[in-house]
Amino acid sequence: MANKNPIFLFFPTMLFLFNLPCITPKSTIEPCSTSDSCNSLLGYTLYTDLKVSEVASLFQIDPIYLLTANAIDISYPDVENHILPSQLFLKIPIICSCVDGIRKSVSTRYKTRPLDTLSLIADSIYGGLVSADQLREANSNSVSDPSLLDVGETLVVPLPCTCFNGTDNYLPAIYMSYVVRTVDTLSSIASRYSTTITDLMTVNAMGGPDIKDGDILAIPLSACPSDFPRYASDYALTVPNGSYAITAGHCVQCSCVSGSKNLYCMPASLAVSCSSMQCKNSNLMLGNITMQQSSAGCNVTSCNYGGFVNGTIITILSASLQPRCPGPQVFPPLIAPPTVVGPDSLFSPAPSPIQSAGPGATIPKTVVPSTGTVQGYPPANGPTGSFSGSNSGSPSLVNNFARIPLALVLAFFLYAVTSYSL
Numbered sequence: 153m154a155n156k157n158p159i160f161l162f163f164p165t166m167l168f169l170f171n172l173p174c175i176t177p178k179s180t181i182e183p184c185s186t187s188d189s190c191n192s193l194l195g196y197t198l199y200t201d202l203k204v205s206e207v208a209s210l211f212q213i214d215p216i217y218l219l220t221a222n223a224i225d226i227s228y229p230d231v232e233n234h235i236l237p238s239q240l241f242l243k244i245p246i247i248c249s250c251v252d253g254i255r256k257s258v259s260t261r262y263k264t265r266p267l268d269t270l271s272l273i274a275d276s277i278y279g280g281l282v283s284a285d286q287l288r289e290a291n292s293n294s295v296s297d298p299s300l301l302d303v304g305e306t307l308v309v310p311l312p313c314t315c316f317n318g319t320d321n322y323l324p325a326i327y328m329s330y331v332v333r334t335v336d337t338l339s340s341i342a343s344r345y346s347t348t349i350t351d352l353m354t355v356n357a358m359g360g361p362d363i364k365d366g367d368i369l370a371i372p373l374s375a376c377p378s379d380f381p382r383y384a385s386d387y388a389l390t391v392p393n394g395s396y397a398i399t400a401g402h403c404v405q406c407s408c409v410s411g412s413k414n415l416y417c418m419p420a421s422l423a424v425s426c427s428s429m430q431c432k433n434s435n436l437m438l439g440n441i442t443m444q445q446s447s448a449g450c451n452v453t454s455c456n457y458g459g460f461v462n463g464t465i466i467t468i469l470s471a472s473l474q475p476r477c478p479g480p481q482v483f484p485p486l487i488a489p490p491t492v493v494g495p496d497s498l499f500s501p502a503p504s505p506i507q508s509a510g511p512g513a514t515i516p517k518t519v520v521p522s523t524g525t526v527q528g529y530p531p532a533n534g535p536t537g538s539f540s541g542s543n544s545g546s547p548s549l550v551n552n553f554a555r556i557p558l559a560l561v562l563a564f565f566l567y568a569v570t571s572y573s574l
Contacts, residue, residue, distance in 0.1 A: 179368040180329075180356045182314045184250035190315035191390050192248035192257070193221070193328035193373070198240045199276045204489070205232045210277070211244050211311075212260050220396035220405075221245045225486040234489040243328060243395070248313035258290070260309040264301045278309060280331040280366055286310050312368050318390055320372035321351065324413060326390050332367040345371050376408035376415035384459030384466070391415060394484045400460040401426065404438070409482050416481060417457035431455035431469040438467050443477040450477035 198207065208215040215232045219225075221243050228234065236242075246257045262273060270284035288298050290308045295301070312329040319325055330341065338361040342349050349361055356369050363369070378389040386399045391408040398405055399417075403426035406417040418439030419429050429438035436442065436455035444451045452474050458466035 179312050180314060180370040181312075182255040182316065182370075183253055184255050184315075185253065186250055188315075189247050189249045190318060190388070191326060192246050192313040192315065193326060193392070194244040194246055194281055194311060194313070195328050195330040195371075196242050196244045196281065197279050197331075198236060198238050198242070199279060200238045201235050203232070204234050204236060207236060207242065207244075208232075210260075210262075211246065213245060216398055216402070217245050218242070219489075220398055221392075223395050223484050223486055224489055228489055231489055236490060237493050239493045240490055243392070246311065246313060248315050251310075255314055257311040257313045258308055260311055262307045262309050264303055264305045264307065266303055268301050268303075270295075270298050270301070273307070273309075278311075281311055281329065281368070282309055312370075314370040316355070316370070316372075318375075318377065318388070320347075320355070320374075324375045324377040324390065325372040326375045326392050327355075328371045328373055328392075330369045330371050332363045332365060332369060334365045336363065336365075337361075338363055341369065341371065345373060347372060374411075374413075376406075376413055378406075378415050378459070380459030380466075381461070384461050386460050389415075396484065400457075400465050401463070403427070403429070403465060404457055404460070406457070407483050409484050416483075427463065427465045429455075429465055429467060431467045434469050436469065438465070439481075441478075441481070445477055448473060450474045452478065 194211070196207075196211075202210075204215050204218065208218050211218075216226055219231065225231075247259060248255055248257055249259075251258055262277070264273075270287045274280070274282050274284045274287055284298070287307060287309065288295060290310045294305065295307070314327045314329070316325075316327060328345075332341075338349050338352055341363075342352055351372065352358070352369060353361065355372060373392045375390045375392045378386070380387050380389065389397060389399060389406065391397045391406055393408050393410045393412070396405060396407045398420060402424060403420060404417050405420040406415050408415060416439070419426070419437065430436070431438070431440075434453070434455065436453065438455050438457055441452065441454040443453075450473070451471070453469070453471045456468045456470055458468040460466070
């Protein structure tokens, strides 16, 4: 009696498996209710050899911003045409906006090429930072047939980003959206970016430390914030540890050395005209510091950058008495434009340049072409949770079936047939 009609048990079982929820990579989202934006980063791995200018064009950013965000020396001849190697990991600076109540960047546009599909664009060209479903939803008015894209069609690419008030545990931070790879663990990611498993779990509202290939995590990177006035065009400029930013019409270069919270700005060596960078009532230029030891301590006078206002570089003369005189200014080390990728980077993103270059070094003179200014934005809202799935609704039955291991299906089938024959 027990084996009377066992084959009929096979079909309800398989029907149940077909309707299991589709497990898809999760991404951290940040609800928002304002039009404020912030500076953010994307962790991006090159899918092929690309020129610096081609990578910048892919995300519609200034090539110089791409280079300085990764502490790559911009003084190299014809650096914008330098070919970067496939599988190189880069930090891409983007503007994170509030769109339909969610933080994301929608300023990136992609022009389709022959043989392009939404999956190819999402998974390969943009390295999993966006999904095919998200591309389909963002371009629903122009993409009538997702399997057939017209050559030269312009697509909106909604990229993940978070602001979280520009802080992490009440300390200044800038957030990077990171695509998890097969070899990653939450512990290895935390170690690589000088944070903790607990912090990553809190920021991403995770119930446990388990992650999987394709998940997108928001990773807080320690940073140096600015205190420029709100009316400055580079208000709220924030520079991550170990990197640089160019601002004030490419006249000013600001840096953030690893482990520091103090933004240091100085003139950039440029072939463009800049407004005066001399502090009033002094002989000091922007970035200059004088020190005089006395019995009471060290008298320190400095000429600091105060923001870019209506085309004018604001300088502020500051004087203070400190217990001891500070040492010489240290800068994040610059690296040469990469030509090869180390063996570790073939499987997981490489450490930031500051981690591999050792202690700080004096910055060499650089020549930066005039291509715009860095815009700073006010901080956004605090962290919330994460979600699973895509924005395009429930997955199809066919997609669920594709996720069931073939061996499991065969095992059920053989069991049913054998039981029935008995």
